[in-house]
Amino acid sequence: EIVLTQSPGTLSLSPGERATLSCRASQSVSSSYLAWYQQKPGQAPKLLIYGASSRATGIPDRFSGSGSGTDFTLTISRLEPEDFVVYYCQQYGRTFGQGTKVEIK
Amino acid sequence: EVQLVESGGGLIQPGGSLRLSCAASGFTVISNYMNWVRQAPGKGLEWVSVIYSGDSPKYADSVKGRFTISRDNSKNTVYLQMNSLRADDTAIYFCARGSTQLVDYWGQGTLVTVSS
Numbered sequence: 001e002i003v004l005t006q007s008p009g010t011l012s013l014s015p016g017e018r019a020t021l022s023c024r025a026s027q028s029v030s031s032s033y034l035a036w037y038q039q040k041p042g043q044a045p046k047l048l049i050y051g052a053s054s055r056a057t058g059i060p061d062r063f064s065g066s067g068s069g070t071d072f073t074l075t076i077s078r079l080e081p082e083d084f085v086v087y088y089c090q091q092y093g094r095t096f097g098q099g100t101k102v103e104i105k
Numbered sequence: 106e107v108q109l110v111e112s113g114g115g116l117i118q119p120g121g122s123l124r125l126s127c128a129a130s131g132f133t134v135i136s137n138y139m140n141w142v143r144q145a146p147g148k149g150l151e152w153v154s155v156i157y158s159g160d161s162p163k164y165a166d167s168v169k170g171r172f173t174i175s176r177d178n179s180k181n182t183v184y185l186q187m188n189s190l191r192a193d194d195t196a197i198y199f200c201a202r203g204s205t206q207l208v209d210y211w212g213q214g215t216l217v218t219v220s221s
Contacts (some may be wrong), residue, residue: 094163
């Protein structure tokens with residue numbers, strides 16, 4: 001079973017700064033099967049990125065994904081106030097990482 | 106419009122059983138990967154199970170042998186039968202439509218609390 005490890009657990013940044021979130025897989029994952037989600041408090045997760053780098057419908061271009069093999073990255077180029085929530089990576093439509101919380105510094 | 110509406114959650118004693126339902130609209134469940142994903146209070150997301158035509162249902166190791174996923178195509182509904190419930194099964198259970206690449210639609214979730 002592939003394990004996804006996200007880092008850091010918590011990222012403290014200010015609005016307007018760049019956020020870089022990491023997702024590392026215990027085995028190689030095809031880029032086609034790596035997705036990122038955003039979850040706001042009290043809500044269901046929302047798809048941000050699929051296929052490691054493709055933005056889902058309606059997702060602002062400040063969100064971007066990259067990576068291959070075992071190392072994947074979600075980048076938020078300029079943090080907006082509504083971006084300070086929790087992010088998860090997922091592989092093969094199943095296993096999730098443990099999440100990264102982006103908090104206001 | 107795609108909608109997923111879960112129901113059936115509640116308070117149940119350890120060792121008990123519960124069946125969750127997920128009523129879908131705007132698409133057909135038979136043509137899609139239908140998942141259950143759970144989230145314990147204050148914790149992260151945990152994939153639980155998936156059902157898809159043409160393949161056998163899949164389960165997380167933590168629920169294998171205790172949970173069963175099924176669907177009723179005539180009702181366009183997916184179910185999760187949960188037996189031998191334990192305290193660590195306490196979570197919000199989300200129904201979600203997806204594929205091998207992603208999960209694109211989620212329900213609002215239903216809370217299952219396992220406690221005596």
